[in-house]
Amino acid sequence: MHQGAIFDMDGLLFDTEPIFDQAWRLVANQYHLQLDQSFFDRNRGTSGAVMKQALKEFFPEISPDLLVQGLFDHTAQLTSQNVPLKKGVCEILDFLKQRSVLMAIASSSPKSMILHHLEVSGIRDYFDVIVSGEEVKRGKPYPDIFLLAASQLNLLPEDCYVFEDGLPGVRAGVKAGCETIMIPDMIQPTEDILSMPVQIFKDLLQAKDFIQKSS
Numbered sequence: 001m002h003q004g005a006i007f008d009m010d011g012l013l014f015d016t017e018p019i020f021d022q023a024w025r026l027v028a029n030q031y032h033l034q035l036d037q038s039f040f041d042r043n044r045g046t047s048g049a050v051m052k053q054a055l056k057e058f059f060p061e062i063s064p065d066l067l068v069q070g071l072f073d074h075t076a077q078l079t080s081q082n083v084p085l086k087k088g089v090c091e092i093l094d095f096l097k098q099r100s101v102l103m104a105i106a107s108s109s110p111k112s113m114i115l116h117h118l119e120v121s122g123i124r125d126y127f128d129v130i131v132s133g134e135e136v137k138r139g140k141p142y143p144d145i146f147l148l149a150a151s152q153l154n155l156l157p158e159d160c161y162v163f164e165d166g167l168p169g170v171r172a173g174v175k176a177g178c179e180t181i182m183i184p185d186m187i188q189p190t191e192d193i194l195s196m197p198v199q200i201f202k203d204l205l206q207a208k209d210f211i212q213k214s215s
Contacts, residue, residue: 001101001215002101002161002179003102003153003155003160004101004102004150004155004159004160005103005104005160005161006103006105006153006160006161006162006163007103007104007105007106007127007163008045008105008106008107008162008164008165008169009105009107009114010045010107010108010109011165011185011186012086012164012165013085013105013117013121013123014083014084014121015084015086016083016084016117017165018186019075020071021040022074023070023072023074023078024039024071026074027067027071027074030070031059031062031066033062041187042054042058043055044166044167045108045164045165045166045169046108046139046168047108047133047139047140048134048136048137048138048139049137049139050138050139050140050168051064051068051139052065052068055067055068072110075113076113079116079120082120083116083120086183086185086203087203087204087205088205088206088208089204091204091205092204092205092208093126095208095211095212102128102129102153102155103126103127103128104127104128104129104130104131104149104150104152104153105118105127105129105149106131106148107131107132108140108145108169109132109133110133110134111130111132114130115130118130129149129152131145131148131149131152133145135148139168140166140169140171140172141167141172141175142175143157143175143176145172146162146172146173146176146178150176150178157176157178161178161179161180161181162176162178162179163183163204164181164182165184165185165186166185166187167187167189167193170182170189170198171192173198174196174198179199180196180197180198181199181200181201181207181210182200182201183200183201183202183204183207184200
């Protein structure tokens with residue numbers, strides 16, 4: 001068993017991807033924009049320069065900074081009272097904590113949103129390290145955020161699991177050299193993901209069983 005575990009947040013620990021979609025629709029209404037499925041697929045699991053570049057391509061007439069700020073403002077309102085957990089979250093966190101595995105969050109979301117979600121859901125105390133997309137120059141699919149999380153855990157990347165639901169995050173975990181586990185949420189693995197050294201499970205309970213059996 002590895003000494004560290006690094007978790008993405010949205011779509012993996014929390015069932016928040018539909019909330020982000022709703023927030024994007026509110027932003028679109030605010031600025032009179034038309035969104036199609038390619039927009040949601042392109043921006044899911046991204047942040048920083050990667051997301052802003054995509055926004056420039058979709059809506060060159062509007063500042064991407066304004067759109068991103070609107071996204072996070074609406075998301076904060078929609079999650080002010082409740083952040084729904086995904087299946088198996090408490091079970092895998094308890095399992096790893098009982099085995100003294102160090103745990104980190106490595107999420108593209110702003111630090112304030114990460115802390116809010118963890119506090120509202122009651123799982124903040126499981127995590128030794130929290131890293132946000134604001135702390136790295138390059139967001140997923142670049143490996144920077146996972147390398148930083150491993151460094152802050154005082155572990156080598158190869159001594160860490162990475163748990164992800166999104167395609168950019170899975171690619172980032174593999175590039176970082178971590179043992180990468182994918183729990184697909186709203187997007188299924190593509191052919192290039194299937195060709196990578198990635199374990200894929202339907203939920204975190206299956207992932208926990210895999211780790212238990214292989215350790």
